[in-house]
Amino acid sequence: MKMIIVDDEVCALQLFLGDIVGKADIEYKFFKDTPDEIVAWVARNRADAAFLDINMPGIDGVRLAEKLIDVQPDIRIAFVTGLDMGERDLPARVRESTVGFLYKPYDEDKLAWLLSVVANELLRMTVKTFGSFDCSVNEKPVRFSSQKSKELFALLIAYNGKVLTMSDAISQLWPDLDTARSKILYRDAVWRLRKTLRDINFNCVEFSRAKLYLNKSNISCDYWDFLAGTGKGYKGEFLKAYDWSIDYLAALDSLTD
Amino acid sequence: MNKIWRAKTAICIFLDAVLLLAGMAYVFLISSRVIAPGGFLTDMSVLPMVMLTALFVLVLVDAVAAFAVSTSTWHSTFLAVSLLLYYFFSEDMTVSLYNVRLYPNAALFESLHYAFFLLSVIALFVLWNYTYRLHIPARQAIAACAFAAACAVAYGVCVMFRVQSVVAFLSLAVVLPLFIRTYVSVCRAKKDNFNFYVTGFILCSVCGLSLAEIVCNTGLVSAFPAGASTACAFAGILCYAVIYIYFIAGLDKRALKASQYKLQYERVKSQALRAQIKPHFVFNVLSSVKSLYRRDRESGDLAINLFSRHLRANIEALNIDFVPFEKELDNIQVFVSLENLRREKPFKVIFDIDCTDFDIPVLSLQPYVENAIKYSKVNEKEDGYIRISSSEADGKVLLEISDNGVGFDLGAIRPSSCGIKNSRERFLLLIGTEPEIRSVPGRGTEVIIRLGKNAKEDFQNENDHRR
Numbered sequence: 001m002k003m004i005i006v007d008d009e010v011c012a013l014q015l016f017l018g019d020i021v022g023k024a025d026i027e028y029k030f031f032k033d034t035p036d037e038i039v040a041w042v043a044r045n046r047a048d049a050a051f052l053d054i055n056m057p058g059i060d061g062v063r064l065a066e067k068l069i070d071v072q073p074d075i076r077i078a079f080v081t082g083l084d085m086g087e088r089d090l091p092a093r094v095r096e097s098t099v100g101f102l103y104k105p106y107d108e109d110k111l112a113w114l115l116s117v118v119a120n121e122l123l124r125m126t127v128k129t130f131g132s133f134d135c136s137v138n139e140k141p142v143r144f145s146s147q148k149s150k151e152l153f154a155l156l157i158a159y160n161g162k163v164l165t166m167s168d169a170i171s172q173l174w175p176d177l178d179t180a181r182s183k184i185l186y187r188d189a190v191w192r193l194r195k196t197l198r199d200i201n202f203n204c205v206e207f208s209r210a211k212l213y214l215n216k217s218n219i220s221c222d223y224w225d226f227l228a229g230t231g232k233g234y235k236g237e238f239l240k241a242y243d244w245s246i247d248y249l250a251a252l253d254s255l256t257d
Numbered sequence: 258m259n260k261i262w263r264a265k266t267a268i269c270i271f272l273d274a275v276l277l278l279a280g281m282a283y284v285f286l287i288s289s290r291v292i293a294p295g296g297f298l299t300d301m302s303v304l305p306m307v308m309l310t311a312l313f314v315l316v317l318v319d320a321v322a323a324f325a326v327s328t329s330t331w332h333s334t335f336l337a338v339s340l341l342l343y344y345f346f347s348e349d350m351t352v353s354l355y356n357v358r359l360y361p362n363a364a365l366f367e368s369l370h371y372a373f374f375l376l377s378v379i380a381l382f383v384l385w386n387y388t389y390r391l392h393i394p395a396r397q398a399i400a401a402c403a404f405a406a407a408c409a410v411a412y413g414v415c416v417m418f419r420v421q422s423v424v425a426f427l428s429l430a431v432v433l434p435l436f437i438r439t440y441v442s443v444c445r446a447k448k449d450n451f452n453f454y455v456t457g458f459i460l461c462s463v464c465g466l467s468l469a470e471i472v473c474n475t476g477l478v479s480a481f482p483a484g485a486s487t488a489c490a491f492a493g494i495l496c497y498a499v500i501y502i503y504f505i506a507g508l509d510k511r512a513l514k515a516s517q518y519k520l521q522y523e524r525v526k527s528q529a530l531r532a533q534i535k536p537h538f539v540f541n542v543l544s545s546v547k548s549l550y551r552r553d554r555e556s557g558d559l560a561i562n563l564f565s566r567h568l569r570a571n572i573e574a575l576n577i578d579f580v581p582f583e584k585e586l587d588n589i590q591v592f593v594s595l596e597n598l599r600r601e602k603p604f605k606v607i608f609d610i611d612c613t614d615f616d617i618p619v620l621s622l623q624p625y626v627e628n629a630i631k632y633s634k635v636n637e638k639e640d641g642y643i644r645i646s647s648s649e650a651d652g653k654v655l656l657e658i659s660d661n662g663v664g665f666d667l668g669a670i671r672p673s674s675c676g677i678k679n680s681r682e683r684f685l686l687l688i689g690t691e692p693e694i695r696s697v698p699g700r701g702t703e704v705i706i707r708l709g710k711n712a713k714e715d716f717q718n719e720n721d722h723r724r
Contacts, residue, residue, distance in 0.1 A: 084573055
């Protein structure tokens, strides 16, 4: 994928370079504030995407986007800005070509997400359950905001697409607590899980009142593959950090024989 | 509110009816000579001129009022102008002009007189429709206007053949039902509106006399009484006078309230800004960031990201009053993470969230969390927590921010943090609800906020109304 990056500050360009260097399939070209040169370059060479700063002394990024769309209508625009702007502040023509906004100083996860959107890449989650529990989306580890929300997600994975009710979840995750307290902690874990997934734009869980349901598409999981008979890797350890995983071991052991 | 509105509307409908009937009765009684018209009403030399001058002054006053007072009274100005023109072309005026040796065309005057009567009815019909968004189809309104114009022209032609009454009745048969329909719709629109009362009173007093005039013109009742139009204009002016007294009496109070609200709003808003970004907090965070970078780059990056999110939320808050609840929760989470950066024992926040589809004043919960961080000491307790919970019951949202920390004696110490005071004022001003603080020494503190689910929409509607 070929992309151009336009910013009037060398520091910002360097930072961007630091984040994308070494990523596969990305060809990039940096520009400072020389609008005519940029437009001419795009007209000659084509670019799949343009990452533009908005507030530059030479030219306004939104105007530049308009010019780029003029010379190459299918270009995809992403704005990297410190301004408090959103899609609503763009003219309709630019809005159609805009894939997203990154606010400086941006967070690497957001950049990775935007790059995958620009590349039209499908987000895929990979889940490892044999041994310890690990989740990643397009090779980026998912950072859960609490242990219990991670455990709740592990339970959803173990449920393998079955509906998980609140009472089930509570009896497995907080077996020793009284109902009132465990319900509070359950709602906390649910909210955190929801926020984590929303932050990485991977909304694979349907949250409804007192029920959770995992949509398995775009997730690959060693446990599911193993159940289907196509996977290997089970060595007597399954989600070993969690007490409730013991219940699954017998079934897994019987499959190995 | 609803009850007052109902009572007001009922009184207005009653007064409108009385004015209408009184006008008609007056004309019929003098034309059938049951009562003699008042002495001053029969003198047609000076009185119409006086009345005309009075109407002219009324139009001026009304236009100035419409322009200067924020509650628009363009309706009534329009009506005052029609009333002026209606009276100018009336028979009383014609007689008066004859007296000063001016000889206008009587037939032309009569048809214009009628045209302006129709015009005021139609204009009001259209204006009410527009103001109250009654959604009476535009086609119907245009058709009514066209019909009225055609009637006015036809009336003019008929005057020459002295058969104008036929057209008069025909046009009224169409225009009046439309008017009544609008009137009923406005009454049902449940909006307490000054304009409606003004225009309703005036129009009904004019209508009463005019209808009677038309009936007299048919010859069913003996002769057309001199002075009826003057009485009609007089009734109009009287209505205006009563309404203006009422309006001006209420004006001061309303304007004062609105300006007070605005002042308070501005003050609270600027205070909110000062309360938000605290220098010591900024520098604390910056030094934590510095030390984190010395430890490792990644946690430094993480801290910088958190801090910029916090600053962005604060800067965004300058321009908005409300944010979605989830956004506010994000802000709180970022804030707590920043506070935890420099603490060995972190604060644990439990998000006990059951409902999120509502808006709250921006950064209005953060001060309570900040207070809990400052005073509750829950991070030193084994199972210490700060809990934020939201739940819904009967369309109302219940927000709670509680901790199981040291608590304090409400009587002894007042939690007079600037942020809390400000948040409290904003809740009062924007939503009309007051956060309730309870605290028991040794057991913890809880803050309870009750708000309607549509608090934001309600606030915006209120604001539109004020403007």
